[in-house]
Amino acid sequence: MEQKERESWGSRIGFIMAAAGSAIGLGNIWRFPYLTGMNGGGAFIVIYLACVFFIGLSIMLAELTVGRRTHLAAVGAYKTNSKSWTFAGVLGVLSGFMIMGFYPVVGGWSMAYIVKSFTGLLSNPAAVGDAFGAFIGDPIQPLIWTVLYMLINVYIVARGVTKGIETAGKILMPMLFGLLIIIIIKGLTLTGSSSGLSFLFVPDWSVVNGNTFLAALGQAFFSLSLGMGCMITYGSYLNKQEKLPQNALIVVTMDTCAAILAGLALFPALFAFGLEPTAGPGLVFVVAPQIFAGMGGFGMIFSAFFFLALMIAALTSSVSLLEVVVAYLMDERKMSRKSAVYGTSVVMLILCVLSSLSLGVMSKATVLGVGAFDFFDILTDKIFLAIGGMLLAIFAGWFLKKEDLRDELTNGGTLKFGLFEAWYIMIKYVIPVLIGIVAFVGITSIAQKGLMIFGLLVIVVLAAFSKKL
Numbered sequence: 118m119e120q121k122e123r124e125s126w127g128s129r130i131g132f133i134m135a136a137a138g139s140a141i142g143l144g145n146i147w148r149f150p151y152l153t154g155m156n157g158g159g160a161f162i163v164i165y166l167a168c169v170f171f172i173g174l175s176i177m178l179a180e181l182t183v184g185r186r187t188h189l190a191a192v193g194a195y196k197t198n199s200k201s202w203t204f205a206g207v208l209g210v211l212s213g214f215m216i217m218g219f220y221p222v223v224g225g226w227s228m229a230y231i232v233k234s235f236t237g238l239l240s241n242p243a244a245v246g247d248a249f250g251a252f253i254g255d256p257i258q259p260l261i262w263t264v265l266y267m268l269i270n271v272y273i274v275a276r277g278v279t280k281g282i283e284t285a286g287k288i289l290m291p292m293l294f295g296l297l298i299i300i301i302i303k304g305l306t307l308t309g310s311s312s313g314l315s316f317l318f319v320p321d322w323s324v325v326n327g328n329t330f331l332a333a334l335g336q337a338f339f340s341l342s343l344g345m346g347c348m349i350t351y352g353s354y355l356n357k358q359e360k361l362p363q364n365a366l367i368v369v370t371m372d373t374c375a376a377i378l379a380g381l382a383l384f385p386a387l388f389a390f391g392l393e394p395t396a397g398p399g400l401v402f403v404v405a406p407q408i409f410a411g412m413g414g415f416g417m418i419f420s421a422f423f424f425l426a427l428m429i430a431a432l433t434s435s436v437s438l439l440e441v442v443v444a445y446l447m448d449e450r451k452m453s454r455k456s457a458v459y460g461t462s463v464v465m466l467i468l469c470v471l472s473s474l475s476l477g478v479m480s481k482a483t484v485l486g487v488g489a490f491d492f493f494d495i496l497t498d499k500i501f502l503a504i505g506g507m508l509l510a511i512f513a514g515w516f517l518k519k520e521d522l523r524d525e526l527t528n529g530g531t532l533k534f535g536l537f538e539a540w541y542i543m544i545k546y547v548i549p550v551l552i553g554i555v556a557f558v559g560i561t562s563i564a565q566k567g568l569m570i571f572g573l574l575v576i577v578v579l580a581a582f583s584k585k586l
């Protein structure tokens with residue numbers, strides 16, 4: 118074959134930082150705290166952790182295995198096995214587009230808030246909520262930030278796997294953990310912060326229902342970057358010496374730590390200041406500045422640090438989302454990296470404009486009951502990722518040879534992986550059934566039924582036309 122040699126990660130730590138960078142993002146710092154707040158705290162965290170370690174970890178391993186085995190990004194990896202499976206990869210690419218239809222908007226907000234930390238945001242704590250509402254509803258301001266944010270993504274991804282994505286991850290991830298720890302120490306020293314700790318760690322089971330499980334499962338997939346071929350793509354750049362099980366465990370653990378750290382950074386201080394934990398998606402942007410405003414002169418610096426951390430985390434994730442689509446266009450449509458990056462980001466930017474405007478001037482323009490922002494968010498988080506993960510499990514468990522999987526996971530038999538049989542049973546039987554149940558219970562108990570049915574229809578139609586994709 119006259120193919121160019123495939124790019125690969127420059128070093129082990131480079132891969133881990135990039136994969137952890139993909140996983141750790143707005144999902145951990147923006148969404149995990151507000152979901153925890155809205156779903157009652159500790160109980161949600163316990164269910165979330167169960168989803169992460171029982172389902173997420175096995176799927177992470179499966180994605181990396183499939184990616185490295187085929188050395189192809191999501192669509193190609195499925196397609197080499199059978200064209201009837203192409204749709205599962207295409208669903209991933211579609212999810213990538215849709216997540217990138219709102220993610221850079223929130224990334225742009227965090228960039229804006231770094232600057233706003235110094236320009237009076239904290240001077241009137243009571244007005245922070247209204248200021249946030251006015252800011253995200255503005256037709257121009259957030260768009261400028263979204264474009265800026267997107268340009269940084271384009272710059273990184275256009276530079277390629279090692280020079281761009283890997284370098285960014287290696288520098289930015291350690292910085293993020295450092296920043297979070299500084300904020301936590303500050304928050305824990307406030308009087309009254311201990312009720313935040315009990316909110317986080319003492320489960321109240323009375324608040325749990327079908328929705329809680331779907332929220333936790335969706336969040337596990339979103340946060341670990343699973344169910345859309347991202348880890349297949351990153352796995353495809355891994356060399357044959359890497360130990361997959363160990364790498365999967367490290368990435369999952371780091372992601373979980375980042376979420377818990379974000380919770381620890383917010384809730385103790387939030388309770389210390391007597392604020393409400395149920396603020397929803399505005400939690401970070403409304404509550405955090407109020408917390409910082411109460412910290413006196415250093416508040417501004419802490420606030421800027423915090424939003425910088427948020428932006429950094431978002432960046433290493435959106436870069437991976439963009440990479441999924443770019444890798445598909447390079448592998449399957451033979452486009453050059455640069456034109457794939459430019460073309461893709463223009464489309465994503467258009468979706469972002471719709472999302473951003475849906476929070477303000479276009480709030481009346483709804484499809485199936487929701488605006489563009491929620492449309493992309495709910496469809497991916499509540500349906501596409503979980504079903505994408507389920508499809509991957511079925512694909513690996515039932516359509517790939519068990520011996521091939523064992524060979525890949527043990528590096529051709531040179532590596533011991535004692536849990537292989539247990540993992541295989543999880544992937545083949547347990548996970549498809551579990552996701553099926555949670556998806557069914559969740560989807561039937563959710564408010565946006567029309568949207569759910571639409572999402573499932575999209576998957577069915579893609580599957581029906583799989584061979585033509």
Ligand code: PHE
Pocket residue numbers: 139140141142143144145216338339340341342343345347431434435437438
């Ligand atoms: N995991 C990222 C986050 O937590 C989001 C993401 C989802 C990235 C899916 C890639 C693929 O913010």
